[in-house]
Amino acid sequence: MLEVENVTTRFRSRRGVVHAVNGVSFRVGSSEIVGIVGESGCGKSATIRSVLGLIQPPGEIVGGRAVFDGTDLLAIPAGALRRLRGSEIGFVAQNPFGSLNPILSVAAQFHNLIVAHRGRLSRKQTRDMALQALQSVGISGPERVLDGYAHELSGGMAQRVVIGMATVLGPRLLVADEPTTALDMTIQRQILDLLQDLVRKRERSMILVTHDLGVVAQYCDRVVVMYAGKVIETGPTAQVFARPAHPYTQALLGSVPRRGEEIGILAGRVPSLIDYPPGCAFSNRCVHALDRCARIVPASRPVAGEDGWNVSCHLVSGDADPLSREEDVRAHRAG
Amino acid sequence: MKAIRIIGKRLLLIPISVFALVTLCFALVQIIPGDPAITVAGSYASPQEIARVRTELGLDRPWHERYLAYVGGLLQGDLGRSLFTGRPITSELARRVPATLQLITLALLVSWILGLSLGVAGAYFRGSWPDRVTRGMITVLQSVPDFLLSLLLIFVLYFMWQLAPAPVGQLGLSSFTPGPTGFLLIDTLLRGDMATFLQALHHLMLPVLSLGIVYSAYLGRVGRSSMTKAMQSRQVEFARACGLPEWRVVQYAFLEARAPILTYTAILFGALVGGASITETIFAWQGVGQWGLESILKVDIPVIQGVILVSGMVSILVYLFLDVLVMLLDPRVRYE
Ligand SMILES: Nc1ncnc2c1ncn2[C@@H]1O[C@H](COP(=O)(O)OP(=O)(O)OP(=O)(O)O)[C@@H](O)[C@H]1O
Ligand SMILES: [Mg+2]
Numbered sequence: 001m002l003e004v005e006n007v008t009t010r011f012r013s014r015r016g017v018v019h020a021v022n023g024v025s026f027r028v029g030s031s032e033i034v035g036i037v038g039e040s041g042c043g044k045s046a047t048i049r050s051v052l053g054l055i056q057p058p059g060e061i062v063g064g065r066a067v068f069d070g071t072d073l074l075a076i077p078a079g080a081l082r083r084l085r086g087s088e089i090g091f092v093a094q095n096p097f098g099s100l101n102p103i104l105s106v107a108a109q110f111h112n113l114i115v116a117h118r119g120r121l122s123r124k125q126t127r128d129m130a131l132q133a134l135q136s137v138g139i140s141g142p143e144r145v146l147d148g149y150a151h152e153l154s155g156g157m158a159q160r161v162v163i164g165m166a167t168v169l170g171p172r173l174l175v176a177d178e179p180t181t182a183l184d185m186t187i188q189r190q191i192l193d194l195l196q197d198l199v200r201k202r203e204r205s206m207i208l209v210t211h212d213l214g215v216v217a218q219y220c221d222r223v224v225v226m227y228a229g230k231v232i233e234t235g236p237t238a239q240v241f242a243r244p245a246h247p248y249t250q251a252l253l254g255s256v257p258r259r260g261e262e263i264g265i266l267a268g269r270v271p272s273l274i275d276y277p278p279g280c281a282f283s284n285r286c287v288h289a290l291d292r293c294a295r296i297v298p299a300s301r302p303v304a305g306e307d308g309w310n311v312s313c314h315l316v317s318g319d320a321d322p323l324s325r326e327e328d329v330r331a332h333r334a335g
Numbered sequence: 336m337k338a339i340r341i342i343g344k345r346l347l348l349i350p351i352s353v354f355a356l357v358t359l360c361f362a363l364v365q366i367i368p369g370d371p372a373i374t375v376a377g378s379y380a381s382p383q384e385i386a387r388v389r390t391e392l393g394l395d396r397p398w399h400e401r402y403l404a405y406v407g408g409l410l411q412g413d414l415g416r417s418l419f420t421g422r423p424i425t426s427e428l429a430r431r432v433p434a435t436l437q438l439i440t441l442a443l444l445v446s447w448i449l450g451l452s453l454g455v456a457g458a459y460f461r462g463s464w465p466d467r468v469t470r471g472m473i474t475v476l477q478s479v480p481d482f483l484l485s486l487l488l489i490f491v492l493y494f495m496w497q498l499a500p501a502p503v504g505q506l507g508l509s510s511f512t513p514g515p516t517g518f519l520l521i522d523t524l525l526r527g528d529m530a531t532f533l534q535a536l537h538h539l540m541l542p543v544l545s546l547g548i549v550y551s552a553y554l555g556r557v558g559r560s561s562m563t564k565a566m567q568s569r570q571v572e573f574a575r576a577c578g579l580p581e582w583r584v585v586q587y588a589f590l591e592a593r594a595p596i597l598t599y600t601a602i603l604f605g606a607l608v609g610g611a612s613i614t615e616t617i618f619a620w621q622g623v624g625q626w627g628l629e630s631i632l633k634v635d636i637p638v639i640q641g642v643i644l645v646s647g648m649v650s651i652l653v654y655l656f657l658d659v660l661v662m663l664l665d666p667r668v669r670y671e
Contacts, residue, residue, distance in 0.1 A: 054575055056567075057462040086578030093576070098569030102667060103590040113577045149666040165577060 001205050002028040002051070002173060007064030007074070009043075009050045016274040020046040022229040023064070025300070027308075028173065028222075033199055033206045035220030035237070037213060037252070039270060043229040044209045048175050050074070052091060053081040068173070087117040090166030092176040092195070096158035096183075100150035106130075106161055107146040110168065117169055133168035134161065138194060156187035160194070167198055174199060174206040181211065192219055213252060217241055222308070225249050228271055228281035231300070235309030245303045245311040247286045280314065288315055338669050342659055349651065356647040360640040361405050364392060367636070375418060375634050391418065392636065414644065415637035417630070424641040428623070432645060433517035434505055435615070435622035438542055439607040443600060445547025446554045451596070453551065454558025458566050459585060473559070477552035485545040485617045492541060499541045502618040506534055542618040546611055550603055557599045561592040594661050601657035605650030609642055 009021035021043045028034045036044050049055050051066045051073060066073040068089070073081055085091065093099045101109055107123075110130035115121055127146065134142035137160040150158060159179060166174060176195060180188035196219055199206045208220060216223050216237060223240050225233045225248065233246040244250045271277045271284060280286070283293035293314055303309045303316060364371055372389040373380070380388075393401045408415065414424035450473075457469040485502075492499040500507060505519055511531045513522050520539075523532035565571060565588035574587045612624030619625075623642055630638035662668045 052576060054572060082575075082578045082580065084578070085576055091573070091576035093569060093573055095569055099573035101570050101574070101587050101590065103665060104587075105666070112579060112583060116577070116579045116583065151667045162573070 001030045001032070001069065002207075003065075003067040004028075004047075004051060005065045005067070007047065007050050007066060008062045009046050009055055010060055010062055011046075012058040012060070013274075019273045019276045020059070020229055021050055022276070024226070024229070024231050025064075026224045026231055026234050028205050028207060030172075030205055031200075031203045032222060033196065033208055033220045034222045034224060035216035036207060036209045036224045036226060037211065037216055038226035040211070041270065041273075042226045043273075044226055045177055046229075047226070048177055048207060048209060052085055052089065052175065053078065083117065086113060086166075086171070087169040088171050089173045089175060090169075090171035092159070092163055092166050092174065092179045094178040094181050096153075096155060096162045097150060099162050100153075100158060102150050105147060105149055110146070110165060113165055114168065129168055130164070133164040136167070136198070137161075137164045138190075139164070155183045156191065159183060159187075159191050163191075163194065163198070170202070172204055174204060175209075176206060177209045178211065179208075180215075195219075225252070228276075229273060230281060230312065231310075232282065232313070233311045235303065235306065235311075239306060239309055245309075245316050246282075246313050247288050247315065248282045249311075280312070290314055338662060341662060341668065345655060345658055349655065352651050353648070356644060356651070357406060357409060358402075359647075360644050361402055363640055363643070364394075364636055365398070367634075370394075371636065375636060388418070409644075414641045417638050418635050419633060424637055427626070427638075428641055428645055429517060430513070431621060431623045431626055432649075433513070434519070434620060435608060435611065435624060436649070437518050437520060438539065438615070438620060438622060439546065439604060439611055441539060441543045442546035442550065442607070442611075443604060445543055446551040446603075447600070449547065450551030450554030450556075451558045453555040454560075455562050455585065455589070457555075457559045458562030458588075461563055461566065469555070470559070473552050473555040476548060476555070479549060481545060481549045482613045482617060484549055485542070485614050488541050488545055489617070492544075500534075500538050502541065503538075504619045504621055505538055506531070507538065509534065542614050542620060546607070546614050550607075553603060554596065554599065557596055558592070561595045562588060565589070565592040594665065597657050597661050601653045604653045605646070608649045609646035 004027065005025045006023045007021055007025070008023050011018040011020055024043070024047050026034065026036075036047065038044055046055070046059070049059075050061050050064075053073060055061055061074060064074060068084070071080075071084075073084070100106070104112075107127055107130060110133070111123060111126040114126040114129055130146055131142045134145060139145055139157065139160050145153070145157065145161065150161075153161060159182075163179075174195065179195065180191050183191060192215060195206065195208070198204065208215070210216060220237050222235065223237045224231055225240070225246065227248050233240060233244065233249045235245075240249065241253060244253050269285075271281050277283070277294070279292070279294040279296050280289075280298050283289045286293065296314070298312045298314045300310045300312045301316065303311050367374055370385075371392060372385050372394055375392070376385045376388045389395050393404060396404075412425055414428070416423050417427070453469040453473055457466045457473075460466045460469075488499075489502055493501055509531065511519075511523070511528065513519055515525070516522055519535040520532060523529070523535060566585075568588070568591060570591065571584055571588050574584045579587070607624075609624050609627050611622065612628040614620070615622040615625035616628060623645060626638065627642035627646075629635075630642065
C-alpha cells in the first residue's frame with residue numbers, strides 16, 4: 001500500500017544543515033497499522049511530513065521514494081499530491097485545537113475540504129456528508145458541533161472532529177502524528193480505539209506515530225523504531241517486542257515507561273543532527289559498541305530470516321539469531 | 336451575550352476619551368509659553384490689539400469659566416472663529432473633513448492592496464526570492480519621504496506624461512458646490528453628475544497614490560509579520576494536509592492574521608486625518624491636515640484646537656468601529 005524508501009529530508013538552519021530524516025525506509029501493508037516510535041526529535045514527524053508533501057522551506061526532501069498504490073508521492077506534481085491528501089490519505093495531527101481554523105465554523109471547514117476534492121456541491125450536500133462523518137467518529141450531537149467553532153470543543157471532541165475531517169472522503173491510509181499526546185489520559189484510549197475501529201472496519205491502513213510503547217504493543221501490527229533520523233529496527237510488533245534485535249530497541253523495551261510517559265532513557269545524548277556522526281548514530285550510547293560501529297554505517301539486514309523484520313546493527317549478523325549477538329560481543333572482547 | 340457586554344464596555348470608554356480630548360484642546364492655550372495673546376497678536380501689536388486678542392481667547396477670565404464656556408460652545412457645535420479670517424471653524428471643518436476623509440480612505444485602500452500583496456507574498460514565499468524582493472520593496476517604500484514621492488509623481492505623471500491633472504485641489508476650476516454630504520465622490524454620484532465625478536477621481540489620483548504608496552510600507556510590514564506567523568500555524572498545516580488548494584490555505588491563514596492588520600489600519604487612519612498635511616499642502620487639497628499645518632505656523636489657536644479635536648474624534652470613532660468589527664469577526668470573542 002505504501003512503500004517508503006530511503007527518504008532523506010534536511011532543514012537548513014542558522015546553525016547548519018539539520019539531517020532530520022536520513023534514508024528512512026519502511027512499508028505499510030493494506031489493512032495494517034504501523035507504529036513509528038522514537039525519542040523526541042528523532043524525525044518521526046519530519047518523516048511523515050515528507051511522505052505527505054508537507055515539508056516547507058527551509059526544509060527540503062533531498063531523496064527517496066514513497067510509493068503509494070503505484071505512484072511515487074515524492075515524484076508527482078504538487079497538485080496531484082494535494083488531491084491525494086485528504087481524499088486518499090487522511091492526516092490527524094497532534095494538537096486538535098491547533099488543527100482547526102479558529103474563525104470558520106466546523107461546517108464551513110468540512111465544506112471547504114469536500115469541495116476541494118469533489119467539486120461543486122451544495123452546502124446541504126456537504127453538510128450531510130459531514131454529519132455522517134461526525135456520527136462515525138462517535139459525536140452524539142453532530143448538528144450542534146457543525147454549527148460551532150473550534151474553541152467551543154473539548155480536546156477529545158476537537159480530535160474527533162479532526163478525525164472526522166480526515167476520514168470524511170474515505171481515505172485508504174490514515175496518518176496520525178501523536179494523535180493523543182495533547183489529550184487527557186482517559187480520552188487518549190477512546191481516541192486510539194476510535195482510530196483502530198475506523199481502520200479495521202473499513203480495511204484501511206494507518207501510520208501511528210507515538211512516544212508510547214504501550215500504545216504500539218496494543219494497537220500496531222508492525223513497528224518502526226527510529227533513532228536520529230534513521231530506522232534502526234522494524235518488524236512485526238509481537239516479534240520485535242519479544243526479542244528486540246537492536247540494542248536501542250532493547251534499551252527502550254527494558255525501560256518501558258508507563259502509558260503516556262515520554263521515553264527518555266539511557267546514558268549519553270542523542271547525536272547532533274547537524275554534525276551527523278559517520279558510523280552508527282547510536283554507537284556513543286551503546287554498551288555493546290564495537291570499533292567499526294563509530295566508523296561504518298550498519299546496513300539494514302533481515303533478522304533471523306523473519307519476513308519484514310530488519311535491523312541496522314553490526315552486532316546482529318544476518319543469519320544468526322539475535323540472541324547469539326552476546327557471543328559475538330564476547331568474541332570481540334576476547335579477541 | 337459576551338459580545339454585547341464587551342461592546343458596552345468599549346462604548347463606556349468613549350465619553351472618557353472625549354473628555355480627555357476636549358480637555359487637551361482647551362489646555363493647549365495655557366500650554367503656549369509666555370502670554371498667548373502676545374504670541375498670537377505678534378510682538379509689534381498695539382496694546383489695544385493685544386487686549387482684543389486676549390478677550391477673544393477669553394484670557395481675561397478665570398480658567399474654569401473659560402473651560403465651561405469652551406465646553407458649552409462645543410456642545411452647541413461652536414468651535415470658535417479663526418483669529419485671522421474670522422470665519423467660524425465649524426463650517427470650515429464641514430468642508431475640509433470630507434475632503435480629507437475621502438483622500439485618506441482611498442489612500443488606505445491603495446495601501447491595503449499594495450501593502451498586503453507585498454506582505455502576504457513575502458510571508459507565503461518566506462525564505463525564497465519573492466520574499467527577499469518584497470522585503471526590499473517594503474524597505475525602500477518605507478524610506479521614501481511622502482513629499483518626495485508626491486513631487487516625483489507630479490513630475491512624472493503630470494508634467495512629463497500628462498496622465499494626471501495639475502495639483503490644484505479636489506477639482507481645480509469647477510462650479511460644483513459640494514452637498515449634501517460634502518464628499519465630492521458621493522455628492523456627484525447622488526446628483527448624477529458623472530463628468531464631475533470623473534474629474535474628482537482624476538484629481539484624487541496623485542495624492543491618493545502618494546499617500547497610498549508611502550503607507551503601503553507599514554501595512555506590508557504588519558501583513559508580512561502576522562501572515563508569516565499564521566502560515567506556520569498548525570491549522571494551516573492541517574489545511575494543507577486536507578488537500579485544500581493553496582489559495583484556500585492562504586485564505587485560512589489570512590483569517591487568522593487579519594486582526595492585527597485591521598487594528599493597524601485603524602491607527603493609520605486616525606493618524607492620517609491630521610497627518611496628511613504635507614501631501615494635502617502639495618496638492619492644495621484644502622483638507623484638515625493642510626489647515627492644521629497653516630494654523631500652527633500662524634498660531635491660529637482656535638483652528639489648531641479645532642483640527643486636533645476633529646482628528647481626535649475621528650480616531651476615537653474609527654478605533655471603536657474597528658475594535659467592534661474585529662471582535663464580531665472572531666467567533667472566539669463573539670460567543671461565550
Ligand atoms: N522547520 C524546521 N527547521 C529546522 N529544523 C527542524 C524543523 N522542523 C524540524 N526540525 C528538526 O528536525 C528534527 C526532527 O524533528 P521532528 O519534528 O520530525 O521530530 P519528532 O520525532 O517528530 O519529535 P517529537 O516526538 O518531539 O514530535 C529535529 O531535530 C528538529 O529540530
Ligand atoms: Mg513530532
